[in-house]
Amino acid sequence: xxxxxxxxxxxxxxxxxxxxxxxxxxxxxxxxxxxxxxxxxxxxxxxxxxxxxxxxxxxxxxxxxxxxxxxxxxxxxxxxxxxxxxxxxxxxxxxxxxxxxxxxxxxxxxxxxxxxxxxxxxxxxxxxxxxxxxxxxxxxxxxxxxxxxxxxxxxxxxxxxxxxxxxxxxxxxxxxxxxxxxxxxxxxxxxxxxxxxxxxxxxxxxxxxxxxxxxxxxxxxxxxxxxxxxxxxxxxxxxxxxxxxxxxxxxxxxxx
Numbered sequence: 001x002x003x004x005x006x007x008x009x010x011x012x013x014x015x016x017x018x019x020x021x022x023x024x025x026x027x028x029x030x031x032x033x034x035x036x037x038x039x040x041x042x043x044x045x046x047x048x049x050x051x052x053x054x055x056x057x058x059x060x061x062x063x064x065x066x067x068x069x070x071x072x073x074x075x076x077x078x079x080x081x082x083x084x085x086x087x088x089x090x091x092x093x094x095x096x097x098x099x100x101x102x103x104x105x106x107x108x109x110x111x112x113x114x115x116x117x118x119x120x121x122x123x124x125x126x127x128x129x130x131x132x133x134x135x136x137x138x139x140x141x142x143x144x145x146x147x148x149x150x151x152x153x154x155x156x157x158x159x160x161x162x163x164x165x166x167x168x169x170x171x172x173x174x175x176x177x178x179x180x181x182x183x184x185x186x187x188x189x190x191x192x193x194x195x196x197x198x199x200x201x202x203x204x205x206x207x208x209x210x211x212x213x214x215x216x217x218x219x220x221x222x223x224x225x226x227x228x229x230x231x232x233x234x235x236x237x238x239x240x241x242x243x244x245x246x247x248x249x250x251x252x253x254x255x256x
Contacts, residue, residue, distance in 0.1 A: 029133050030145060030176070036131065038179035044122045046221060052254045053221070054081045056093070058246040081253065086110030124162030128155035137173060139182050144173040151189065167192060168208065180220045184210040188229070202231040202241065215250040223247055 057078045077094035087110045092103035119127065134146045150169040157163040170186035188206040206229025215221045224246045233239040 029136070032131075032133055035133065035145070035174075035179065036126075039174050039181065040122060040126060042178075042180050042220065044120065046219060047120070047122055049219070050221065051082045051086065052252050053215070053250050054079070054253045055221075055247050055251070056080070056249040057090075058244075058248070060244045060246075061242070083107070084254075119158050119162075121159045121161040124157055124159040125165040128152055128157050128162050128166040131172075134171070136176070139173045142182055143176050144182055145176050147172045147174060164192070170208075178214075178218075178220075180214075181212050183212070184208070186210075191231070192229075202229040202239070205229065206231075206241075216252070221247065221250055 057080050058075065059078075060075045075094070075096055076092060079091045079093050081089045081091075083089060088108050090106045090108060092100050092106075094100060128151060129149045130152050132148045134148045137144050137146045148169075148171050151166040155166050157166055167188050167190040168186040169189050170184065172181055173183040173185075174180065175182050186208045188202070188204050188208075191204055192202040192206060206227065208228075209226045210222060211224045212220045213223045224244060226242075226244045228242045230238070230240045
């Protein structure tokens with residue numbers, strides 16, 4: 001009899017725990033309009049202040065060796081510093097793990113605008129995509145909301161970012177509490193061209209994975225992106241890309 005009561009007690013506790021977990025999983029997903037608005041506001045804020053931060057950038061080429069194991073090709077590390085009025089200064093620090101002394105500073109001016117734009121890059125990207133809240137998930141120990149996205153038919157983009165976004169579909173993972181984008185997993189549904197297709201063309205199926213993390217209180221920035229795809233360079237030569245770019249050591253060098 002004692003054994004039976006003990007067993008019944010364990011079953012009851014397990015039932016309560018199972019019910020609690022089930023209730024948590026079945027909690028209503030966020031209301032889309034407010035969820036999207038909060039996430040968008042955080043992305044816009046990060047975009048506005050990104051020119052106030054210096055950081056380190058590591059670029060690594062990946063490849064498979066004849067035994068199918070992932071290896072690395074060339075790796076370079078840059079120190080990137082923002083310039084007043086836009087643009088950056090880039091100084092090479094390392095090449096293939098070895099320090100580079102006395103490297104010249106490369107100055108990159110901001111991209112020119114051919115005509116005035118009515119929308120920001122974030123607005124334009126949002127405008128060319130259709131979003132659907134899909135499910136709850138976990139990424140890196142964070143509770144996230146998975147949002148599926150796909151290009152809107154016949155969407156017109158005004159920015160470079162919008163033109164790129166409308167060629168992808170995939171999933172955005174958003175921290176449910178902070179309303180910050182944690183990860184983006186995207187696959188190209190159309191060819192990606194550079195230099196009007198004369199310089200390079202990456203084929204449909206190219207994948208991109210972007211990661212973001214907090215760099216200050218209430219401020220998140222990109223920390224890595226990986227491109228994988230194949231296509232053609234200069235119309236003839238076959239092109240295979242598997243590249244990782246990582247950003248670290250964010251530090252504010254100018255106050256807003």
